[in-house]
Amino acid sequence: MYICIVDISLTEENYIKAIFSINASNKGEGASTNELSEQLNNKAGSVTDMLKRLAEKKLIHYQKYKSVSLSSAGEKLAIGIVRKHRLWEVFLMEKLHFKWDEVHDIAEELEHIKSDELVLRLDAFLGKPRFDPHGDPIPDAKGHLFLPHAKPLSHFARIGTYTFLGVAEHSKLFLQHLTSLGLKIGDTIKVLDINAFDHSLMVKINRNEHQFFSEAVSSKLLVDIKK
Amino acid sequence: MYICIVDISLTEENYIKAIFSINASNKGEGASTNELSEQLNNKAGSVTDMLKRLAEKKLIHYQKYKSVSLSSAGEKLAIGIVRKHRLWEVFLMEKLHFKWDEVHDIAEELEHIKSDELVLRLDAFLGKPRFDPHGDPIPDAKGHLFLPHAKPLSHFARIGTYTFLGVAEHSKLFLQHLTSLGLKIGDTIKVLDINAFDHSLMVKINRNEHQFFSEAVSSKLLVDIKK
DNA sequence: AAAATAAGTTAGGTTAGCCTAAAAAACTGT
DNA sequence: ACAGTTTTTTAGGCTAACCTAACTTATTTT
Numbered sequence: 001m002y003i004c005i006v007d008i009s010l011t012e013e014n015y016i017k018a019i020f021s022i023n024a025s026n027k028g029e030g031a032s033t034n035e036l037s038e039q040l041n042n043k044a045g046s047v048t049d050m051l052k053r054l055a056e057k058k059l060i061h062y063q064k065y066k067s068v069s070l071s072s073a074g075e076k077l078a079i080g081i082v083r084k085h086r087l088w089e090v091f092l093m094e095k096l097h098f099k100w101d102e103v104h105d106i107a108e109e110l111e112h113i114k115s116d117e118l119v120l121r122l123d124a125f126l127g128k129p130r131f132d133p134h135g136d137p138i139p140d141a142k143g144h145l146f147l148p149h150a151k152p153l154s155h156f157a158r159i160g161t162y163t164f165l166g167v168a169e170h171s172k173l174f175l176q177h178l179t180s181l182g183l184k185i186g187d188t189i190k191v192l193d194i195n196a197f198d199h200s201l202m203v204k205i206n207r208n209e210h211q212f213f214s215e216a217v218s219s220k221l222l223v224d225i226k227k
Numbered sequence: 228m229y230i231c232i233v234d235i236s237l238t239e240e241n242y243i244k245a246i247f248s249i250n251a252s253n254k255g256e257g258a259s260t261n262e263l264s265e266q267l268n269n270k271a272g273s274v275t276d277m278l279k280r281l282a283e284k285k286l287i288h289y290q291k292y293k294s295v296s297l298s299s300a301g302e303k304l305a306i307g308i309v310r311k312h313r314l315w316e317v318f319l320m321e322k323l324h325f326k327w328d329e330v331h332d333i334a335e336e337l338e339h340i341k342s343d344e345l346v347l348r349l350d351a352f353l354g355k356p357r358f359d360p361h362g363d364p365i366p367d368a369k370g371h372l373f374l375p376h377a378k379p380l381s382h383f384a385r386i387g388t389y390t391f392l393g394v395a396e397h398s399k400l401f402l403q404h405l406t407s408l409g410l411k412i413g414d415t416i417k418v419l420d421i422n423a424f425d426h427s428l429m430v431k432i433n434r435n436e437h438q439f440f441s442e443a444v445s446s447k448l449l450v451d452i453k454k
Numbered sequence: 455a456a457a458a459t460a461a462g463t464t465a466g467g468t469t470a471g472c473c474t475a476a477a478a479a480a481c482t483g484t
Numbered sequence: 485a486c487a488g489t490t491t492t493t494t495a496g497g498c499t500a501a502c503c504t505a506a507c508t509t510a511t512t513t514t
């Protein structure tokens with residue numbers, strides 16, 4: 001059991017979060033200096049600087065010229081930030097009626113508020129939600145993260161009926177596009193036909209008219225086969 | 228009509244807020260370097276540094292060796308921060324059921340979240356409250372601040388019946404003390420007797436047993452004569 | 455395996471926001 | 485009005501977090 005003696009700056013928290021998310025999308029291969037520099041919008045030299053500091057604080061495992069990964073303390077911290085981010089997103093949507101493409105930027109600020117009690121009470125106030133407005137799972141108070149086995153719609157590559165569970169891209173533009181397609185988390189997507197050339201799909205959302213999803217879209221829609 | 232081009236750091240916001248609150252408690256005489264250094268817990272030299280920067284950003288009126296005051300842009304900013312602080316305090320108490328001595332520190336962080344839309348929606352969600360949990364008035368969306376004419380209980384110095392409207396001190400210790408006295412905003416305080424030596428008061432809160440308020444307490448209770 | 459390219463690190467510099475210590479200006483009391 | 489005290493500013497330093505440019509290590513190509 002660790003207690004956090006040193007306190008962690010907003011900047012450090014952002015690095016930890018970035019390492020966590022890159023590591024996740026790399027299936028645990030860690031994060032490279034360049035990937036971090038890209039994600040955080042600063043130069044590679046600055047990243048190396050910070051990695052040394054984070055290593056001294058025992059938040060990451062770092063060896064020169066190798067990709068970094070989080071220590072258990074770092075991971076605990078990262079999961080805490082993700083939990084806060086996603087809870088605040090739920091708050092912004094459910095209680096303040098923001099749209100799902102508007103909540104990310106504000107949650108990005110709110111996730112750094114430091115009060116364990118606040119997180120506990122917010123969680124309870126929201127009814128202990130398990131998913132955020134984009135379908136991402138919310139870690140519980142113990143830092144346990146349930147990973148749903150949703151996969152990109154494009155991955156199935158076959159005719160069938162699917163449930164839309166989440167998105168693999170969180171940009172405003174993409175989310176607004178989904179809104180204009182009339183697609184919401186939980187919707188049923190029926191794949192009627194697959195184009196052999198560009199892999200675009202002819203689909204029906206719920207009981208509406210059929211329409212087309214390009215692969216750019218279908219690869220970012222996380223779904224499961226409908227039971 | 229001004230649009231804020233330069234962006235303002237968290238530290239700068241805290242200076243602006245400090246100038247605003249000192250100026251208010253000084254009846255518009257402005258804030259001195261020493262007062263700021265005391266309130267912000269840093270040294271006078273650092274304050275002078277920052278005052279120069281704030282003057283360059285046109286947020287304050289600053290002349291060497293004189294006390295500073297806010298420009299109209301600075302005041303607008305300060306009122307916006309106060310509004311956010313007090314709205315978040317209401318949220319923390321009304322929705323998350325924090326106690327009134329717990330909300331200040333968390334609101335101190337939340338007040339820096341930058342989203343006008345968020346403030347508007349939070350305000351609406353809370354039912355456009357006019358006062359925060361300590362009885363302080365909440366500026367409206369236009370930056371209009373209604374100043375109630377409550378005065379310290381000690382100021383009246385006479386037997387009578389008063390309504391408890393707010394506190395002039397926000398420390399945890401003081402608020403907890405009031406809680407242990409059983410005193411809440413809106414309560415009726417009946418002053419039965421005034422001690423000529425130490426100005427302590429014999430009072431009745433609502434219809435409870437009588438008890439004593441030292442002047443240290445009665446000078447921090449903002450009341451109005453009960454109608 | 456050597457050369458070319460990509461990735462990562464180091465060194466030296468900047469700015470914001472703090473510090474201490476010394477100097478300057480503004481008050482205060484007689 | 486002037487000597488002493490207090491307040492404020494200045495000067496010179498520090499650290500976190502960034503930058504650029506040069507250099508080193510790793511990887512890929514031929």
